[in-house]
Amino acid sequence: MMKKHFILLLTLLILLMTSCNSDDGFTPIDDVDQGPVAPLVFETKLSEMGVFSGVLANLEPNPNVHLYDLNSRLFSDNAHKQRLIRMPEGKAMQYNGNSLFPLFPDNTLISKTFYFYEDESNTASNKIIIETRILIKTEGTWKLGDYIWNDDMTEAIYSDDGMLVPISYLDTEGIVQEVQYQIPSNQDCISCHHNYDIAFPIGPKLRSMNFNPNNEETSINQLQHFINIGMLEGISNISDITVLADWEDEENYDIFERGRSYIDINCAHCHQPGGLVPTGFLLDFRLEAEFSETGIYEHRGQIEDRIQSNTPDYLMPIIGRSIVDEEGVAMLIEYLEAIEE
Secondary structure (H helix, E strand, O other): OHHHHHHHHHHHHHHHHHHHOOOOOOOOHHHOOOOOOOOOOOOOEHHHOOOEOOOHHHOOEOOOOEEEOOOOOOOOOOOEEEEEEEOOOOOOEEOOOOOOOOEOOOOOEEEEEEEEEOEOOOOOOOEEEEEEEEEEEEOOEEEEEEEEEOOOOOOEEEOOOOEEEEEEEEOOOOOEEEEEEEEOOHHHHHHHOEEOOEEOOOOOOHHHHOOOOOOOOOOOOHHHHHHHOOOEEOOOOHHHOOOOOOOOOOOOOOHHHHHHHHHHHHHOOOOOOOOOOOOOOOOOOOOOOOHHHHOOOOOHHHHHHHHOOOOOOOOOOOOOOOOOOHHHHHHHHHHHHHOOO
């Protein structure tokens, strides 16, 4: 009798083991859908956001966080900028058929850290790190946050409030420069990152990233690098993507290309349909707009005045600078004079 019970038990055990190994039966726990990933939130401390590893002031990205850059400069009181992007695991940016923004998956994180060197002639000198702006995409919506660094450069704390930060540093000629750096409030950020009441990134357009940044992460074309590491999908040939002119590059671009590029990257996020601009001054500074529809020619005198002004509420751009972009202004005046001919 015991022998029969043993044989029956052994048979049941074999059947159970067989069913567990069958594709039609038990699903291994690793393959079970664990449900939606928790949406990103703004933590109190920057160190809790998973952007950097090691000593925070070294600005060393975590392994899953990647450098990116733009091929034309956005002026911010001569501050340096470290731009980073992190995709959620297993996801990628998707090409959507044009050279503007790719489609970003939920839980994308984009960061931009602003800093000066104490001695701009020596990049090994200490950094004066001011703020790290972060955009996160959750449930199809972009949210904006800012982390303000402490004086010791050991931590940055989330804040919705803007403030003036006095900055003193040596420029490349050894001259002391004083800047009243304006950290934007959350509402200031929304003012620029805003179109038809929807928040959006400004910088990472495909045409602005289609170049070789030659940074510590890649020495090849940036878009190709993103494709190679699985961060960008849907592009078969990067030559299909247009390239934004580098407004500082006099050798490869004429003054008309450089002027439109500067105005696009510095001004068009507000001056476009749906942007936040004063009533009655609805200009369209986007590069893709036909020149005759931009209003640049008709308002060239006012543009020239406002880019050289430091008067609050009159200077342009109205947010993001406290001093004049001397190099950019010189090029823009040349451009504005050229379009009169």
